[in-house]
Each structure stands twice: as C-alpha cells, then as structure tokens.
Amino acid sequence: MYRAKRNWWKTAIGLVLTGIMLFPLYWMINVSFTQRRAIRGGGLYPHAFTFDHYAVVLHDQLPYLGTSLVVGFGTVLLTLLISAPAAYGLSSLFVPGRRLFNFLLIVAQMIPAVVMALGFYTIYTDLGLLDTVPGLILADSTIAVPFGVMLFAAFMSGIPRVLLQAAEVDGASAWARFRWVVLPISRNSAVTVGLFAFLWAWSDFLFASTLNRGGGRLRPITMGLYDYIGSQNQEWGPLMATAVLASIPTAILLVVAQRYVAAGLTAGAVKE
Amino acid sequence: MLRHRGKNPASKRTPRGDRRRFRPRRGTLAGIAFVAPLAVYLVFFYAYPLVENVSMSLHRFTRATFVSGDAPFVGGAVYREVITSAHFWPTVRQTAIFVLVSLLFQYSIGLGLAVFFHRNFPLSIVLRGLFLVPWLLPIIVSATTWQWMMDADSGILNRFLGVFGLDPIWWLNANHSLWAVTIANIWLGIPFNLVILYSGLQNIPSDLYEAAAIDGAGAWRRFWSISFPLLRPVSAITLLLGFVYTLKVVDIIWIMTTGTGTSQTLATWAYGMAFGKGTSAVIKYSQASVVGTILLLAALVMGLVYVAVQHQTEN
Numbered sequence: 001m002y003r004a005k006r007n008w009w010k011t012a013i014g015l016v017l018t019g020i021m022l023f024p025l026y027w028m029i030n031v032s033f034t035q036r037r038a039i040r041g042g043g044l045y046p047h048a049f050t051f052d053h054y055a056v057v058l059h060d061q062l063p064y065l066g067t068s069l070v071v072g073f074g075t076v077l078l079t080l081l082i083s084a085p086a087a088y089g090l091s092s093l094f095v096p097g098r099r100l101f102n103f104l105l106i107v108a109q110m111i112p113a114v115v116m117a118l119g120f121y122t123i124y125t126d127l128g129l130l131d132t133v134p135g136l137i138l139a140d141s142t143i144a145v146p147f148g149v150m151l152f153a154a155f156m157s158g159i160p161r162v163l164l165q166a167a168e169v170d171g172a173s174a175w176a177r178f179r180w181v182v183l184p185i186s187r188n189s190a191v192t193v194g195l196f197a198f199l200w201a202w203s204d205f206l207f208a209s210t211l212n213r214g215g216g217r218l219r220p221i222t223m224g225l226y227d228y229i230g231s232q233n234q235e236w237g238p239l240m241a242t243a244v245l246a247s248i249p250t251a252i253l254l255v256v257a258q259r260y261v262a263a264g265l266t267a268g269a270v271k272e
Numbered sequence: 273m274l275r276h277r278g279k280n281p282a283s284k285r286t287p288r289g290d291r292r293r294f295r296p297r298r299g300t301l302a303g304i305a306f307v308a309p310l311a312v313y314l315v316f317f318y319a320y321p322l323v324e325n326v327s328m329s330l331h332r333f334t335r336a337t338f339v340s341g342d343a344p345f346v347g348g349a350v351y352r353e354v355i356t357s358a359h360f361w362p363t364v365r366q367t368a369i370f371v372l373v374s375l376l377f378q379y380s381i382g383l384g385l386a387v388f389f390h391r392n393f394p395l396s397i398v399l400r401g402l403f404l405v406p407w408l409l410p411i412i413v414s415a416t417t418w419q420w421m422m423d424a425d426s427g428i429l430n431r432f433l434g435v436f437g438l439d440p441i442w443w444l445n446a447n448h449s450l451w452a453v454t455i456a457n458i459w460l461g462i463p464f465n466l467v468i469l470y471s472g473l474q475n476i477p478s479d480l481y482e483a484a485a486i487d488g489a490g491a492w493r494r495f496w497s498i499s500f501p502l503l504r505p506v507s508a509i510t511l512l513l514g515f516v517y518t519l520k521v522v523d524i525i526w527i528m529t530t531g532t533g534t535s536q537t538l539a540t541w542a543y544g545m546a547f548g549k550g551t552s553a554v555i556k557y558s559q560a561s562v563v564g565t566i567l568l569l570a571a572l573v574m575g576l577v578y579v580a581v582q583h584q585t586e587n
Contacts, residue, residue: 007393014399017385021403021462027428028417040426082309089306096300101307107575108318112520114539115564118546118557119321122328122338142317149310174302203410205523210547222412229416229527236420243413250408258401261408 032240039236053241061242063217064224068202071220074137075144075201076194083148083193088178091157092164108146116142117210124211131215139207144197155189156182192264195253202249221246325561333557354562367537370454371518375511377458382465387495390473407463415527418456446533453525453535460524465510472506473499505585516574520567538563
C-alpha cells in the first residue's frame, strides 16, 4: 500500500518533468493554430483558433514535402542495399581487415558533416550532381550507412552458426545463405535501419542547404521551412504550421514503430 | 600490456575458426564480394570528399580558381592565415564553452533522469518514451521553435522571466547568442544521455542495491557508492560521443542565429566561409577547409580514444 502510494507520487513528478521537456513542442502546435493577430499575445492555448496557417502551408510546401518523401525512400533503399550485405560479410564470413573496417565505421560517424559537405560540393560541381535529387540521396545516405552496417552486423553475428552450416551442407552458396536464411531473420534490423535512414534524410539540413540550394521545388521540406525563416517578414503562424508538418514522420514512427525505434536507439549508442 | 597479450589469441581464433568451417578460398572470396560495395562506397563517399577537403586546405582556392580548377599549391600558408586571424582564438573559446557547458548539463540532467526512471513506476515507460521525441525531431523544427520562444518582445521565455520581475533578455543578439544556442543544444542532447545512461543503469546487478539497502545505505549513498562508480565506462563513452557530436553541430546554431555574434563555433565558421553565408559574405573555400581539417583531426583523435576506451571496457 505504502509502496504504491509512493510510486504514484513519482508518476506525478514524471508528468511534470515530461511536460517541461516537451513544452517547446506544445508551444509550436499552439502557435500553429493561433490566429495571426493573437500570436504575439502569447496565449497559453489557441483561444483564437484557426486552420488558416495550415491552408497557406499546404499550398506553399506540398512540393517540398513530396521531394522529402522521395529523398527519404531513396536514402532508405541505398542504405539497405549497401549495409545489409556488407554486415553479413563482416559478421559471418572471413574478411581480411575486419577490425580496420569496424574502426573506419566508427570514425565515419564522427566526421563533421561540414567537412563532408565541402568535399561533396567540389565533387558534385565536377560531376554535375549539384542541385539534384540523386546527389542529395547519395550524400544523405552517408549519415546512415555506417550505423546500418554496425546494427546489422551486431544482429547477424548472433544468428546461430548451425543454421548457416545446415544451409551450407545442403549446398547453398554464400549468396543463397544470405538471401534465404540471413535476410529473412534480419527483418527487424532492416526495419530499424530503414526507419533511421528515413528520419535522418528527412531531417537533414546541412546537405540540403549546401548541395541542393538551387534545386527550386526539388528541395526537401527542411529547405521549405528555411525559406520561410529567411523571408524578412517572419510569419510565425505558417512557420510553426510547417514545423508541425515536418514533424509528422517522427510522430508516426514513434506511434507505429516504437519497438524498432527503441531498438535502434540503444543499439545505435554511436549515433546522435 | 598483460591485458593486451591476453586478448590477442582470443581475437585470432574467430577468423581461423571461420576458415575451417567454410572452405578457405571460397569463404574469403565470398566475404570480399559481400563487403566490396561498402569498401567502394567508403572510398568514393568518405575518403574522396575528405581528401578533396584536405587538398583544398593546401591550395589557394578562390571563386575564380574554383571554377577554372588551377588553384596554386601554397602548403601551410592558409593554415597560418587562419590561425593568426583575429577570429580564430575567440571562435575556439566560444566552441569550447558551447561544447563543455552543453556536455556538463546534458550529462548531469540525463543522469538524474536516468536514475529517476530506473525504478519503474506507473506510466514510466510511456514518459521515458516521450522524452526521446526532441531527439528524433528534425533539428530545424526544434531550432525554429526555440527561436520563437526566445523572441525578445513576444517570446514565452521573456514572458516567463517577467513573471518573476526580471528584465527581458535579448537572447538572440550578438552578446547572448552563445547562451541561447547552448540552452537549445542542452535540450536536444538530454534524450541521448538519458537513453545511454539508463541502459547502463539497467546493467548494474540489482542485488548490489539490495545488499547496500540491507546494510542501511540510503538512496543518496547507494547512488554515489554503486551507480556512479559502476557507470564510469558508460559515462566515458557518453561524454566522448557527446563531445564529438557537439563539436560538429552546425544546424541548431545556424538556424537560430546564423552563427552571428558569440554563437560562432569552428563548425559554423567553416560552414559560413565555405558557402558564403552569415558573417562571411565572401566564399573562402581554402580557409573553410582549413577549419574543417582541424575539426576532422579532432574527430580522428576522439575516434581513437573511443576505440581505446571500448577496448578497455571489454577486458
């Protein structure tokens, strides 16, 4: 009895702490629903309620949201294609220099994105990939590939050896073992890697603002939002409404795929 | 030394075992085939941009020579210019403050929350999940929201200070911008620290706590004598990764203040010079890549320290 009471007291503190932590997000939603004339008044809830900002934003930002989806899915595809086979090789086959690879993958995640962006910028200028969607997908995938390899490899090295040996005795080649044994059991890891690849590509600001500056409407939503900030008459209503729309993938992922997100967060201690 | 010798035979056993299981040549060939795309990828999309970056720092690139491609080789001249420039040391100092203050608060708040959530209570899993939201949101979303909250005239933060009779603060102006971006960055980093330290706490055997409780140790004592010392390896990793990630932060600062005033760090300085934005209206490719190379070296050193720490904890 005493114990239960004390725990509910902890719940109350927990609610308050969570409330403080998430207050900025509440504030964003609050402003996005507040009429223009009332925004500077700073009411604690949107009593001057309106959907107008969303109407404006859907009109202005829809192409950017579409581009972001394309870039996100492209990045997921590229990341999975490269990281899953490599992780299988590193975790289950004999690869010379395996330790070097592991070290490189850790360091790769520590390289400042500014440095990468500057390098990509010069290369893309020569290749004509500047301001293109494929160029952005390639750059965005560098955020997720090292993480993907490490997450897949951690899971795959736990697959019971007997399973692979049995397949080998049956005459399955390394590729067949990968395709028909390893990949199906690694489905959960693939979902986790895919989720994070999508989220990082969707959230990317640095590569988009440098490699895809002149892409017009073929730029992601982060740039659409940045354009709003940049325009001199700062309209906070539409700005916050765009911010809410840009947060939707995160919200969906947290609700629908929380299990996978949790798996990625603890496994990916190596990622921001 | 002893430890090292003990470790080696064990690590060699794995590949040799694999070789026996899969026939040597075919197994190795297949392994190489599976890893080859990654190797090619790392060369083209990591090594090449990095080499390109370092090479730019040794040549004098301007807008004109960037297009024509015949920038003269100048060795360390641009490095000397950057390091002796009036911006360099103030920027290093601001970067140090940004990183260290961020880490101090992220870590202590994250640790406090991890201890708070360690013992389950009703709703604890849901609330802990909600704490992660700021981490998963696009940074531009958080940065824009903080920018509005820190608005001098109508921001909620100044309104809140007003309740206590405090004067409004011009958060985003040149003198205070370092503190503004640091506060936002602390908020962003709390979830990461919470997650890692929480999973560290979960790995401490609970009978240690029970034994200490029987011996009459209170919660405070149990924290300092059990949790904190046993968390040391996890803490080291958390702070190390936090250091690397904070050092390279650009977006939160750039979106809030475009790196103006005291909020200029090495990373935003490089970004501004490379793309001719913010305080640097002129594009300075070479200077930017010098600062980038300095950041890169810091990342490499930290990568080595990370591997060393990880190696030590495994033994």
